[in-house]
Amino acid sequence: VDIGAAGAGPVLVLWDRTRGSADVKIIAALGEQPNYLITSNPNVKTLKDFTKTDKIAVPAVVVSQQSRLLQIAAEKEFGEGKFNALDDLTVNLPHPDATAALLSGSSTITAHFSNPPYQEQALQDPKIHKVLSSYDIMGGRITPTLLYATSKFRNENPRTFKVFYDALNEASQWIESHKAEAAETYIRIEQSKLDPAFVKSVIDSPEVSFTTVPKGTFKYAAFLAKIGAIKTRPASWKDYTFEELHDKQGD
Structure with a gap:
């Protein structure tokens, strides 16, 4: 390659x-293109609403684009140096599988830091809503x-x-x-x-x-x-x- x-x-x-x-x-x-953090948990409106019972699907824990975005967002939300505050909630799952798990409602996956077009597909379901966007996190496109x-x-x-x-x-x-x-x-x-x-x-x-x-x-x-x-x-x-x-x- x-x-x-x-x-x-x-x-x-x-x-x-x-x-x-x-x-x-x-x-x-x-x-x-924006990446959306989406969830099926109606109680999650901000990052602070996630609990230990939530699992956030990302392509690769800690090292992926979505994981780094989540770390940047966590430090903004929880304070300087607390970038890894949500790392324990993240799990490895490819976007197609994460989307299917989130939409099924029967999985332990309650959130997905997604990617087009999967995030748009998921958001067609009224049970899914957006928590934030990568554009929100980075302060621009x-x-x-x-x-x-x-x-x-x-x-x-x-x-x-x-x-x-x-x-x-x-x-x-x-x-x-x-x-x-x-x-x-x-x-x-x-x-x-x-x-x-x-x-x-x-x-x-x-x-x-x-x-x-x-x-x-x-x-x-x-x-x-x-x-x-x-x-x-x-x-x-x-x-x-x-x-x-x-x-x-x-x-």
């Missing part, structure tokens, strides 16, 4: 741990998923790298101006059984934008450095991104 995709938290850890060796950096973002590669790959394959980067930008711009066609393309390629109108409603949301410019990543980096998850605190978002992005308005 020459190019990978992951959340900002995992990618920043990779950047930190490969500095001076593989030198992993961010190529581009895969758009601005963020790009939750990022593409990354090693500097070695970029240096040894400059033409391939440029073709990929240009094609990604072209695709992002096309989606922004052809959302109905993009939804139909997604259904066809994924052989999905989702309603095309539902898929279009997800990408049509005013909270969603298909941009390749990273947003909100430096706040992650500062948090990870503060709690010791990464050893190096970057001076700027440009430290962990390739130079193709450096003339953009990222952060």
